[in-house]
Amino acid sequence: MNPTRSVIDVSELPRSALDHRSPIWIGNALLLAIETTMFAILAASYFYLRQNFEDWPPPQVNFIPPNLHPTPDLFWGTANLVVILAATFFMFLTDRAAVRFDKSKVLLWGSFTVVLGILAVAFRFREFHGTQFRWDDNAYASVVWGILLMHLIHLFVGISEDGFMFAYIMKYGMDDKHARDVRVTAVYWYWIGGIWLPLYAIIYFGPYWIGK
């Protein structure tokens, strides 16, 4: 008679999880915590450097005539905020479609996100121009460019990730892994859009709130 052994048979468990129960979801959330810390300290630098200036932003004296209160260009900043939020919204629709394994909707809404993302990158260059400073003019310009640039990097990464993923799904179809990847990338986009709200407020309204 052979001996017996008591076991917990898990062979019937699901093969993947599409939500926060998945390791990659948590890993992504932790990476976003790292990036959030990064932006928090960038924002802290912005406010810390304020004490060294009479006016915030400092006068732009390289222009003729000098601009005494060169606030960042609100039009392009706000336009881009709308574009970024729209891209995030389409990523939300993509996310919903991924839950249903709806390949065509994922590709449809996803391509909206990619196109709007590329538009956001283009607008971001207008935003750099709209600061009315070069990064090496003064510490104010350095930190504002720093915030815009760091966020731009995330736009690039978000678009590239989407691009790879949608190309894969187009070629091979949606499997569990890629449905989950779409959902994780959607979280990334929520963060890209969400983090931009306070950062936009700081860059574009900071000069009015703590300007004088």
Add this chain to the structure above:
Amino acid sequence: MKRGELKEITVVPGLDANEHRALDLTWRRKPGLLGWLQTTNHKDIAIRYIVTAFIFFGLAGILAILMRLQLAFPENTFIGPDLYNQLFTVHGTTMMFLFAVPITEAFGIYFVPLMVGTRNVALPRLNAFGYYVYLAGGILLYAGLFLNIGPDTGWFSYVPLAGPQFSPGKRVDFWAQMITLTEIAGLTTAVEIIVTVFKQRAVGMSLNRIPLFVWAMVVTSFMVIFAMPSVMLASSYLAMDRLAHVNTHFFNPGEGGDALLYQHIFWFFGHPEVYIIFIPGTGFISTIVPTFARRRIFGYTAIVLALISTAFIGFGLWVHHMFATPVPELGQSFFTAASMIIAIPAGLQIFCWIATLWSGKPFLKTPLLWVGGFLSIFVFGGLSGIMLASVPIDLQVHDTFFVVAHFHYVLIGGMVFPLFGAIYYWFPKWTGRMLSESLGKWNFWLFFIGFNVTFFPMHQLGLKGMPRRVYTYATETGWGPLNLLATIGAGIIGLSVLIFLVNVLWSRKSGAMAGENPWGAATLEWATTSPPPSYNFLYLPTVRGRDALWDQPHISPVVAGVRSDIRQVLNTTMLEAAPDHLYEMAGDSVYPLLLAIPVCATVIVGIFTPWAFAIGAFLTFLAFIPWFWSGTEEAKQHKDKKYKRTLELEEPAPLPPTMEEPATK
């Protein structure tokens, strides 16, 4: 939802042997150099980290001995001021960034998966990537030193000294980019450890049953996540301020920048860093003490809460490094209070360890000796820390050898002593052999005596006014005899470390055989062979108490139904660790290395030209393509029925002696 089913199965002869062969085929690394470069096994990566970090420890130790030789006599001319500046900078930088943090994280990479009873860390490719980046950072720093253009502005590289005006050339940039690389590695490791602990714990290992070492690594990893971005930003600001054609003004007072901004963001990392180094040390102690006291740890819950509160308070004391700068009086009081409060959780843990030893039946082996060394030296360093938390005393001894003495007592006491204890404790698990006890005792006592002979006199030197970071001093100061004493002590420490190396090299081949659990310990890493097989556990274990192996392991069920032909692991729920879903892990791959190369090249070439970032970003993008463009083994098998694993043709691994051959081959 169905959470898995408890049942009895019949153990037919050869069942275990077949399982072993299937798992080994799936999890072992491919042969040869290519296999070595591709491995994502947590044990392989951890051993690499540990060996590399120890080499850096040795190098930084040699630099320390060179400094001590220079300071042995007044007006000594052995080493000039320029080289001396490089020596103390590289010594401190190495010990903090290339030794202390990586080696403790490496212990986490090795033991967290084993202690929580799983087969590999979560996100194994990220783990492999992290090691290559860390290695590049270390090589970068020493390349600078060996070319005699090593950084020379101290391990915290304050501006304006480290700024473009007072440190022309590329010396400081080597430091700044080394920070970027090593912190990337530190952050990736922190993420993996947290995910592993949150999602891959053995069934039944609810939050209140997690081994204390694992708790320590989780708390440390969270601290890493919120502290290290800060230093990356500080060093990146610094590098951008210094880089020609970029020339930002973050720290340039002429254009509204601020030197104190650097100190704030550096120490917002730098103070938590102390606890990032110390908390894993407490994890080692909390693991060693109950094993050798032969009783359960006293005050488990209190220790966990102490770890968590240390992490929180640790973020609220950075300004005590800046008492010599214009800090508002209220701010000084706040940070003094916080600096004193943090002694409470540390003290609480110490009382718990003492209570465990007191009420147990301790048997004194080498690991416990190191615990004793830790307790005495760390408490002493903690007491001088309380003194330094007081602003008037701090101002008096600021930048003197008193501070040097203090932080060597807390860092060596709080981290190096527990680390040596941990190496003696876990060496049998790594190699299957015990370290020699008698050499271990020599190692310990020489280190303990040498340490005190080196660093105790520095308190006195500091009080007599000897500043740190001077390459020599006049005879009339009267600092000569104590400095000579400290140098003799450094020699004794050096001898002790040599004995340790001899012990390791000898015991690896000729030490006594260890068996699975030589110390009779309670945690799951002792429930598998020494060294563990590539897949860690033949059947994933379940636990029914805090001390898994002391709580009737022979009647705990094991997990069945996890596939052995692909790298599948069981994910459990975050709080109760109930079975949740199965998950296929990424396998071995060369992509982490292919990604690390452009990332490291970007950062290193970025020392010289900003174009590196544009080109490097593009190359990094290319390196990501194959990484993204891969599906799972399961999907491949599903698509192509004829798909065979490439390893299948190779010779199967020999069976462990405890297993029977299957009846039919």
